Amino acid sequence: MNYKHLFSPIRIRGMELKNRIVFPAMGTKMATEDKFVTKQLIHYQAARAKGGCGLNFTEVCSVYSKAAPKKFLAISEDKYIPGLKDLTEAIHKEGGKAGIQLWLGGLAVGSDQSQMIIIPSPMPIPGTEFTLPGASLDTIKEAVEAFGDSARRAVEAGFDVIEFHAGHNYTPHSFLSPYFNRRTDEYGGELKNRARFLLECIDAIRSNIPEDMPLFMRLDAQDDYLDGGLTIEEVIEFCKMAKTAGVDVLDVSRGNFSSAAIKYEVPPIDLPRGFNVDNAARIRKETGMLTIAVGRINDPSQAEDILESDKADMVVMGRAQLADPEFCNKALAGKAEDIVRCVGCNQGCYDGFVSTEMPFITCLRNPALGREEEYQFSMTENPKKVLIAGGGIAGLEAALQLKKRGHSPVLCEASSSLGGQFALAGEAPRKGEMKEAALAMAEQVMREGVEVKLNTPVTKELIGELKPDEVFIAIGSAPIDLKIPGATLPHVTNSHDVLAGKSRVTGRAVVIGGGLVGLEVAEYIHNSTDSITVVEMLDKVAKDLGQLRNICVMESLYTGGVQTVTNAKCIEIRNDAVVVERQGNIEEIPCDSVVVAIGSRSRGFDDIKTYCKEEDIPVYVIGDALQARRALNAVAEANEAVRAIS
Structure with a gap:
């Protein structure tokens, strides 16, 4: 297939991109403890530029020294410029363009307790007597200046474009959202006041970069799961203000980490591919601005269709390029069938990022992620x-x-x-x-x-x-066999046979095992059963699911009316019931079918x-x-x- 739209150039102010594919800012844990660029991070970014990507963004880069958590990149002081310059030069050497995402993390900075959390309004900490204070006017002024100073440093470091992060629950988004911003001064209340801090930041950035340097802005299309939060209509009005202030391109994302909407930030396989594209299309149409579509775009034909349908001007393809750094080159060469596709499992990228056990992110489809130099391909001299x-x-x-x-x-x-x-x-x-x-x-x-x-x-x-x-x-x-009386009765089967279509489950069903497989089987049999009860020995179900898949699976089970019974040990299966021991009591759960999903060996x-x-x-x-x-x-x-x- 000829992806003529996807691989057509685009000019934004003085920058021309060779194609419409953007590698977005994604957390890696590859920075040093004290926030400097590493060779590992340079090789990681350079591999995607070499792979044909049009524009590479750094992961979030802290602008304010008082709110710059460890293990995240920073540009809050001049001492960070040389390392960032090494990064831009490596990207340029491979034929790419380098962008930096300027970031003030708000609540996310709480990962480093030595740093300041900047939020618009006081926020009580659940389970404690402590309340996080809202930002003072002096802090707001300092933060605005920090964005401007960081923009100047970005120019010195050789970046081609700057992105202002105004989404995902970070400080700018928190000021813009009425859910978080309860201020009564000039930075709170009606939209133009809630937008004031963001517009001042945009003005500070624009004042410290050349006229021909583009300014992107990442923002949420709307506030999900937040009662009284931002609507898409308000976002559109704000974008018009941002356009006047000097923003050139809107990078339309979705999600926040204060609610279940975090699932939209790193959307797992449970969410439809391209789930946020229509929001980007509407914002593009009503603002007249260049717009980037984001959200589970992992196929070149899908991306081509988005652009051809005039829904966006560019597409973010992040995890697609984590899974295969040669994604762009393969698509351009007409070898899309050889692309190693991201499947939205989140095991290595998101789960790896939040895990204390993984030193940096990885990818199920690409173990070379973060090891690009170490894993350089070599032919054997001793074929076996x-x-x-x-x-x-x-x-x-x-x-x-x-x-x-x-x-x-x-x-x-x-x-x-x-x-x-x-x-x-x-x-x-x-x-x-x-x-x-x-x-x-x-x-x-x-x-x-x-x-x-x-x-x-x-x-x-x-x-x-x-x-x-x-x-x-x-x-x-x-599958592990269940060693209890009745485990071999005719109405008892296992998860593998159910998913393989070898066993049909009907009537009142009991699934023994509340891990990932058990819950997915419960969803799978939903339409063929009258009721489903999941029985789990531990104190909660879904313990082996990553956070974001957990949200999606549990929402589906709740919607489907699936019941869960925890702290319950199965001791017998009868023709019409599963017998469990729970908190010292013996209980019977009526059933017509039983599925065993207690793991594999x-x-x-x-x-x-x-x-x-x-x-x-x-x-x-x-x-x-x-x-x-x-x-x-x-x-x-x-x-x-x-x-x-x-």
Whole structure:
């Protein structure tokens, strides 16, 4: 397909972009503790510029020294200019344009308790007697000056464009929103007063940059889940004011972290692709301003359609380029089928960002994220024949990477199809993109010329026949059986068989297990059952879901009327009821069907491992075959194993 709109140039003041694709500001945890640019961050950004992106933005960059949390970039002092200049030069060297997102984080700065939280009005802290104070007039004045000073530094550092962040619950958005801004002075009340701080910041920025330098503004289309918050009509009126003040481009996002609307900031697979495009289109039409569409845009054809339909002038494709830094080049070259697609799992990007265990973000589809220098591609000088047992996502990833490095992988799958549990997970509601991704990986394996044998379980006899140099074991896991009376009754099945369409659940259903799989099965069977009760041993359901997927799944369960019972241990299954022990009491939950979803356990492979040891064949165990976990781990381990082969 010819993406003529997507890859057409656009001029904004004195800056010309070679295409309409924007790599947005996304948190990485790649900055130093004291807020400087790192080589890791430079390689990460340069890889996307090299991949053909038109415009790269830094992650949020603090403008005010009193409100600059650690591990976030800063431009609040001159000492940060050299590192930022190194970043812009690296992006320019790869043929891209560099943008900086100027940020005053408001409540988000609370991640670093040594820093000042700047909000418009006093805010009580739930569960404490403490109230965060509203900003003083002196603080407001200092913050405005900080934006201007930071804009000057951005010019010195060689940035091509500045973006003023006025969304996502940060300080400027909080001043604009009547939900947060309860001031009674000149910075509160009617819209023009609530907009005053933002317009002063815009004026300060504009006054410190060249006339031909563009100014973008990221903002929310509306306030979601906030009673009495911003409406899209108010946002449109504010945008008109911002246009007069000197803003050139609107980057129309959505969401806030004070409510369930945080799901819109890093939208998971549960939200429709392009869910916010129509808001951008309306704002564009009613303001007459250049506009960027944002929100689950992960396919070049989808992006082309948005532009061709005149709904936006540019598109943000962020996680799409986390998953595949060569996204733009592949689309431009007509090789869209080779793009590694983001599936909105949020496991590595958002969950990785908020996790205290992950040092920086990663990506289920791209373990090289944040390791761009370390993971530079190299062909092997010692090609080997590698037998891969298992055609799930770990086995497919291993096969692809081995083939690309010049080895000769032979992939054997015991079933009649490839994709494994990643494809099976795609049967759950709203997760079809995961199945599509698994099938696309299988097709790419075929295109790359990998030898694939279906309906072929790996045995020691097969290993003896094929005589591989190395063996990868990626045979996955199987559902754990429930060891209680009645577990083998005819009306009892397991989550895998339900999602695979092998078992039909009707009547009053009980799902045993309230983790991710159990809840998704509950959603899956909703239309075929009269009622659904999820039983969980722990004190709450959905403990293994990331925050944003958790919000979406729990909202769906609530809407569907699914009941949950926690702190409940199943002790027996009868023909008409599940018996549980709960807080020392025995209770019966009436049912006609039971689905067991208590987790998975690695499949056994001792005979294979023993044979390989006897024959001195190196063995690598990856994915659920090693331990049943998330797909993120499976793909990462496949890459590590491939890299370990000399």
